[in-house]
Amino acid sequence: MIALHDLVKQYGTFTAVDGITLDVKPGEIHGFLGPNGAGKTTTLRMIAGLLKPTSGRVVVNGHDIATEPELAKASLGFIPDRPFIYEKLTAGEFLRFHGGLYGLEGGGVTGRVTEMLDLFELRRWEHELVESFSHGMKQRLVMCAAFLHRPQAVAVDEPMVGLDPRGARLIKDIFRRMSERGVAILMSTHTLEVAQEMCQRISIILKGKIIAQGTVDDVKRMAGGGDDHLTSVFLKLTGGSALQEIDEIV
Amino acid sequence: MKGAFTYLLLPHFWSSRNRGRRREPGDLTRGLLFGGVALAVFAALFWGAFWLTWQLDDYDELGDYLLRLGLSWLFMTFLAFLTFSGIVTALSTFFLSEDLRLLLAAPVAARRLFYARFARTVVQSSWMVVIFLAPVLMGVGLARCAPISFYLTSVLTVVPFAVIPVAVGTACTLLLVNVFPARRARDLLMLMGLLFAGSLVILLRMMRPEQLMRAESLPDVTGFFATLQSPVTPLLPSFWAGEMLFASLKGGWDLVHTGALWTTAFAFSVVLRAADERWHFAGYSRSQEAPKARFTKLRSLDLIVRVLPWSPVRRQLLVKDLKVFMRDVSQWSQLLLLLALVLIYLYNFRVLDLQHIPYMSGFIKNIYAFVNLGMAGFVLATVAARFVFPAVSAEGPAFWIIRTSPISMHDFLWSKFWTGLVPVLVLTEGLTIAANELLGVDPFLKVVAACAVVFLSFALVGLATGLGARYPRFTAENPSQVAGSYGGVAFMILAVLLIIVIIVLLGWPSTTYLIYKLRRMPIGTGRLTMMAASFLAAAVLSISTWLMGMRSGVRALVAMSD
Numbered sequence: 001m002i003a004l005h006d007l008v009k010q011y012g013t014f015t016a017v018d019g020i021t022l023d024v025k026p027g028e029i030h031g032f033l034g035p036n037g038a039g040k041t042t043t044l045r046m047i048a049g050l051l052k053p054t055s056g057r058v059v060v061n062g063h064d065i066a067t068e069p070e071l072a073k074a075s076l077g078f079i080p081d082r083p084f085i086y087e088k089l090t091a092g093e094f095l096r097f098h099g100g101l102y103g104l105e106g107g108g109v110t111g112r113v114t115e116m117l118d119l120f121e122l123r124r125w126e127h128e129l130v131e132s133f134s135h136g137m138k139q140r141l142v143m144c145a146a147f148l149h150r151p152q153a154v155a156v157d158e159p160m161v162g163l164d165p166r167g168a169r170l171i172k173d174i175f176r177r178m179s180e181r182g183v184a185i186l187m188s189t190h191t192l193e194v195a196q197e198m199c200q201r202i203s204i205i206l207k208g209k210i211i212a213q214g215t216v217d218d219v220k221r222m223a224g225g226g227d228d229h230l231t232s233v234f235l236k237l238t239g240g241s242a243l244q245e246i247d248e249i250v
Numbered sequence: 251m252k253g254a255f256t257y258l259l260l261p262h263f264w265s266s267r268n269r270g271r272r273r274e275p276g277d278l279t280r281g282l283l284f285g286g287v288a289l290a291v292f293a294a295l296f297w298g299a300f301w302l303t304w305q306l307d308d309y310d311e312l313g314d315y316l317l318r319l320g321l322s323w324l325f326m327t328f329l330a331f332l333t334f335s336g337i338v339t340a341l342s343t344f345f346l347s348e349d350l351r352l353l354l355a356a357p358v359a360a361r362r363l364f365y366a367r368f369a370r371t372v373v374q375s376s377w378m379v380v381i382f383l384a385p386v387l388m389g390v391g392l393a394r395c396a397p398i399s400f401y402l403t404s405v406l407t408v409v410p411f412a413v414i415p416v417a418v419g420t421a422c423t424l425l426l427v428n429v430f431p432a433r434r435a436r437d438l439l440m441l442m443g444l445l446f447a448g449s450l451v452i453l454l455r456m457m458r459p460e461q462l463m464r465a466e467s468l469p470d471v472t473g474f475f476a477t478l479q480s481p482v483t484p485l486l487p488s489f490w491a492g493e494m495l496f497a498s499l500k501g502g503w504d505l506v507h508t509g510a511l512w513t514t515a516f517a518f519s520v521v522l523r524a525a526d527e528r529w530h531f532a533g534y535s536r537s538q539e540a541p542k543a544r545f546t547k548l549r550s551l552d553l554i555v556r557v558l559p560w561s562p563v564r565r566q567l568l569v570k571d572l573k574v575f576m577r578d579v580s581q582w583s584q585l586l587l588l589l590a591l592v593l594i595y596l597y598n599f600r601v602l603d604l605q606h607i608p609y610m611s612g613f614i615k616n617i618y619a620f621v622n623l624g625m626a627g628f629v630l631a632t633v634a635a636r637f638v639f640p641a642v643s644a645e646g647p648a649f650w651i652i653r654t655s656p657i658s659m660h661d662f663l664w665s666k667f668w669t670g671l672v673p674v675l676v677l678t679e680g681l682t683i684a685a686n687e688l689l690g691v692d693p694f695l696k697v698v699a700a701c702a703v704v705f706l707s708f709a710l711v712g713l714a715t716g717l718g719a720r721y722p723r724f725t726a727e728n729p730s731q732v733a734g735s736y737g738g739v740a741f742m743i744l745a746v747l748l749i750i751v752i753i754v755l756l757g758w759p760s761t762t763y764l765i766y767k768l769r770r771m772p773i774g775t776g777r778l779t780m781m782a783a784s785f786l787a788a789a790v791l792s793i794s795t796w797l798m799g800m801r802s803g804v805r806a807l808v809a810m811s812d
Contacts, residue, residue, distance in 0.1 A: 045538075048355045049354060049355060050351060050354055050355055050535075050538070051535050051538055052531055052532055052535035069357070069360075070357040070358070070359060071357070072357075073355060073356060073357040074357040076355075078355045080351065080355075083351075083352075084348045084349055084351045084352045085352075086261045086264075086265055086349065087265075088264075088265035088266075088268045088269055089261055089264055089265060089268065090268070093261075093264050093268075094261075097260060097261055097264075098352075098356070100257055100260075101353070101356035101357070101358055102356060102357060103357070129268060129272070
């Protein structure tokens with residue numbers, strides 16, 4: 001459903017994404033893990049059609065984003081790490097506009113908007129300006145918008161940031177239900193517990209390259225660990241930090 | 251409807267409507283203030299155009315010729331302005347605008363996005379020209395008793411006339427962004443624009459208009475017109491627009507130039523659309539890549555500031571403010587332009603042969619010292635509004651660092667004050683001393699003006715800092731937005747009033763002194779006391795404005811923390 005073929009992105013001489021190949025199948029939740037600056041957001045932005053790859057292909061629902069951008073984007077729901085929302089629109093206006101961008105028309109839009117606002121517990125704020133929303137509320141509104149057109153694939157960058165435990169639980173449940181209905185989800189996250197709990201497969205990216213890929217158990221084996229927690233495996237694979245120095249510094 | 255490009259403009263309309271519905275405190279005052287200023291400008295432009303056209307009517311064919319030429323030159327000026335404005339606006343609307351992240355991730359056809367962005371670029375680039383043209387064309391039309399069709403033609407002229415240069419500007423931006431990353435291109439454009447404006451002013455200066463004051467050097471009329479004509483002029487849309495309007499003014503209809511204007515606008519839009527479809531995404535993608543293309547370490551600044559006898563907190567605030575200022579091209583380049591204007595102002599005094607200008611000799615020349623003081627005051631107020639007033643707002647979303655650090659709001663604001671005061675004082679004091687020296691005014695007036703600038707600097711910088719803290723706009727995208735806000739305009743009005751009052755308070759005793767000196771009469775004790783009181787009142791007014799402004803600012807910041 002989301003397929004990346006030898007994807008490369010260079011910023012001048014710096015290679016941010018270095019030949020990534022990845023395939024997220026329908027109904028799969030795929031965790032995209034890596035330390036800060038590893039190339040996760042750059043990859044997701046290329047999938048969303050916001051960045052032009054230096055080389056390689058991005059295919060969403062069978063449509064190449066370079067040659068059939070509109071068809072590819074129509075199948076995708078994208079939730080960025082720093083979403084843009086028109087601050088002077090109300091939540092309802094923003095969602096109706098967003099629906100229109102994806103070709104949703106007629107009375108069905110209003111019903112769908114209400115449905116999504118109910119699902120993400122934002123109905124009370126439908127007629128409030130977005131500028132008055134908290135970070136968590138904005139995050140939930142962006143998710144409403146991303147799921148409004150019933151996408152077949154979802155690319156999401158750090159979905160849990162800024163959400164309270166109730167919101168985080170809600171998102172996890174929604175992702176699970178979507179995956180059961182055949183939606184492919186590629187989720188970048190730093191919260192390894194979330195990845196361990198939700199993802200069927202994970203990819204660990206470091207310095208633009210995928211260094212480990214498979215189920216959580218596969219990745220644990222690759223790191224040479226047995227019953228290690230995913231955090232320890234992640235630190236082993238990505239180099240971790242000089243823990244011994246912390247005491248001296250603090 | 252949803253397939254039309256206009257759908258993409260809806261959020262802007264809805265946002266404006268929502269903004270209009272939810273009134274904020276001060277909206278009425280702001281509306282009245284800006285509305286009043288706009289009305290005054292509109293009336294002045296209308297009256298000026300009406301009067302000039304009315305006068306030209308007395309010269310029959312020559313008047314017609316001059317009017318025709320004037321219209322063409324008016325549009326020629328706008329052509330250059332609109333092209334440059336198109337370049338700058340397109341950079342923002344096509345490449346740097348935040349909502350592109352939302353629109354480009356959605357399945358929106360490139361062509362549809364282009365039309366929406368281009369429509370926005372044309373409107374944003376040309377609204378000022380349209381607002382300027384409306385009263386001018388109304389004035390011309392009414393003075394010549396033009397038929398209704400003239401006003402219709404005006405609309406039919408302005409629309410394609412705006413599209414053509416904006417399309418050219420947008421094409422330049424498309425090219426530029428595909429060569430340089432957009433953020434770097436914006437800096438380059440800022441600098442280019444200011445250099446363009448600066449060189450235009452210098453060019454005008456080099457034409458030496460002061461020679462016009464001598465009758466023997468006036469150019470003859472034929473030579474004058476010859477310079478205004480050029481073989482390229484008839485090929486420009488400005489000429490076509492002028493011809494269209496002139497024909498319409500006479501009750502006719504210039505189909506050739508109407509056709510030329512509309513077909514060119516259409517052709518340019520089509521070609522631009524094709525280029526945009528081909529290169530826009532590549533340019534947008536590049537614009538995401540190099541937000542930190544330039545970096546200036548300014549290590550010497552740290553070394554210089556380290557020797558200042560200040561607390562570490564104040565030193566660090568100063569270093570931070572100076573580095574932010576110097577790394578932002580849009581900031582210091584405006585200062586460069588201002589300096590260029592000041593130098594030209596001074597150069598004027600140098601080249602003017604004051605002895606041969608009857609009204610610039612003797613006593614009147616000394617009076618002119620006060621005009622000069624007023625000029626220095628306005629420069630001071632402008633610099634304070636543009637650079638000092640936004641100082642607190644410039645902290646932006648990072649203001650939490652100040653609020654959570656162990657620094658009092660009093661220290662913070664006073665640090666902003668001193669940082670602003672020094673350059674402002676040096677600039678205006680230098681300007682006043684140099685101008686008075688070149689004018690050759692009485693030594694007494696030189697001292698009065700120099701002292702007045704010191705007091706005015708303290709008062710206006712204190713007022714700007716205080717009001718800037720009282721009416722901050724932490725979400726503003728740039729300092730110009732802050733300077734143009736309600737607080738910024740309020741500061742300018744107060745500043746102008748203060749300058750006028752100070753000049754009156756200093757003017758009366760100074761002229762009295764000069765009159766007595768000229769008549770070689772001693773000044774009586776009573777009058778001397780009155781004169782001293784007037785000087786004292788000016789000093790007290792300045793000091794109280796300074797201290798009250800600062801106190802009000804500190805209070806507002808403290809209240810914000812509460």
